[in-house]
Amino acid sequence: MxxxxxxxxxxxxxxxxxxxxxxxxxxxxxxxxxxxxxxxxxxxxxxxxxxxxxxxxxxxxxxxxxxxxxxxxxxxxxxxxxxxxxxxxxxxxxxxxxLKRTTQINLFIAVEVDGEEESPGLKQGGVLTMIRPEVELIVTAGDIPDHVTIDISELEIGDSVTISAVKLPKGAKPTIDRDFVIAQISAPSGLASQSDDEDEDDVDVDEVPTTEMGPPDGEEAED
Missing domain, CATH: 2.40.240.10 (Ribosomal Protein L25; Chain P)
Known part of the structure; x- marks a missing residue:
């Protein structure tokens, strides 16, 4: 469109x-x-x-x-x-x-999101982060889309959407020749902080070796 x-x-x-x-x-x-x-x-x-x-x-x-x-x-x-x-x-x-209608040009196209209400990752408290709210595409002047759509309805926490998963308009292609990330669902900051704290709590102080101090060299210990 x-x-x-x-x-x-x-x-x-x-x-x-x-x-x-x-x-x-x-x-x-x-x-x-x-x-x-x-x-x-x-x-x-x-x-x-x-x-x-x-x-x-x-x-x-x-x-x-x-x-x-x-x-x-x-x-x-x-x-x-x-x-x-x-x-x-x-x-x-x-x-x-x-520009003629058949001329190809590079334009930044807005990204719209579908499936936010169904996403299991968001239901679990995850946060949607838009890495690229716009993507640069090579398009023809006579057929410029007003947006492209990503579907996150099946994304879990930690999942992401890349450009290869996006249905692009006919004749359009990305200017970047690699499968780059557009959006991802991250763990909420509170959960991430709790995980970090648990990692620190895993350290057992009883396992830390101690050094037994003896008398200085040349001296005998008192009875």
Missing amino acids: AGEIPDLEAQERTGTGKGAARQARRDGMVPGIVFGGDTDPLPINIPFNTLIQKLRAGRFKSTLFNMKVDGHDDVRVICRDVQRHVVKDLPTHIDFMR
Whole structure:
């Protein structure tokens, strides 16, 4: 199931060069360019506050956007570069690449959990730990899932779910070439601490050897 692709609104930038870019920044915009595909590059401006908000949300360079520019057809884009001020670290220019529906890209996909109510490990007081709340997959731009699902209905304490147990969408595959852990059920902290204490109590002080002290060398023991 394809996920909802967030919109990113931009304005077509009139004029090119450093002068137009400086004017855009004075107007509270971040200049950028959209390139790729069978269309000429399109100079754009994006509101500074909008861009900052999306950058701070994270995963900006691995998020597919539906770019909307007045006078142009909507197009799917992905960020390829964000240039920043050397001192203030604020965005000064941004590059986007157009994508066809068949283009393969790397995206982070959210992980959803099924079977929490049935899991014997959770019923026994275990704790579900999400090692990877998102997994990075290679997907096609025209068929991006909004999530992948893991099933923990049969997991006991100490069990885990790896990527090999996940049914991935058609055409999708992990970017990591190994069977990595996504989630696991751990023992509750109180139980773990009790186990540690029991290990310490197993030491028998009566088994610790003692050394019998004798008189100093050259001296005889008194009767």
